[in-house]
Amino acid sequence: MNETIKLGVVLLLVTAIAGGILAGVNSVTGPVIAEREKMESLSAVLEIFPEANDSVEYDEAQVAEVAASNTSIIEIKEVLSDGESIGYAMTVVTGGYAGDIRTLVGVDSDGVLAGIKVLVMSETAGLGSRIVDDPAFAESFQGKGAGGSVTPSGAGAGDDEVMMLSGATVSTNAVVKGVNEALDAFASNLSN
């Protein structure tokens, strides 16, 4: 009996010391890691809003409220430049031809698309994968959407028209669907 208690106490002591040391190390490395993770999550946003230097992440309840009728939206970040709001970066997930497509949609404060970036997709190589591989596709979204939505059509030259990738209709439509949900959420809940 006595021995059992002694063993328990020794083990408790060793683990407590180990825990204390790790807490100390964590207090040194934790802030460094958090800072780097913040820069990483901002780096995709920076491609769309080059002047951004901070962002405010919406929590789950806020996202649910803003995107009540746009359920593809899973994350919303308000993008700040020197403390001023310059737009919103919304992550949308829509069903593509092969699995989900995750797209970051940047809407500036006038409700115009600042840009989009497909973050994750597993579309057919050479066809649907052009939503990432063909830079002209993402570029065709820039500056569009003033009318509240975009439609895929040809090379996407007209007002609020974006590039239609031939042979990749499903993939194109999936991205467009997410983008339009982001535009709609902005128009109904985020624009002042």
Add this chain to the structure above:
Amino acid sequence: MKISTIFKNGIIKENPVLVQMIGMCSVLAITNTVENSLGMSAAVIAVLLLSNIVISTIRKFIPSKIRIPIFIVVIATFVTMVQMFMNAYAQSLYQSLGIFIPLIVVNCLILARAESFASKNGVFLSAMDGLAMGLGYTVAVVALGAVREILGSGSFLGMNLFGENFQAAAVFVSPAGAFILLGILIGIFNVTIKNKATN
């Protein structure tokens, strides 16, 4: 025990990878490039050295019935520290080594040294043993990593060696190629260096 014997054991006679063949999982997984091999070796040396020092220091206070859980706690503490520092200051290495950093905890090389050496010897000798075994591990994984990177990617430490027309043998980047090369490496090591050293 002489220090030269400890180093000869660690690097040649009882080389953890090429002779004892322990901790193979991470060896096969992370030796696809020289950079990963060096990073993993640094992590293993740090953990081996520190855990050997601490375990030999507290060896007289540890009741033998619970020595293994205590060894594991000590090892896990150092591995977690290495992991935190790597995540904070060597991000790209942290990402390419991935799951194999926390798995150092269950690498039998470390526990084997704690059990068979550090729990029976003084602090200085244990530190030397940790260093020697770590160097033995380094020699093996860096050699394997160099051959795999040169044959599998046509580069060394990320520098392209053969120009664009070189057709790399992708099998050497995969674990299958690692098995083949490891076998050849162990064979060469046994007939040359190890046999000479033991005779």
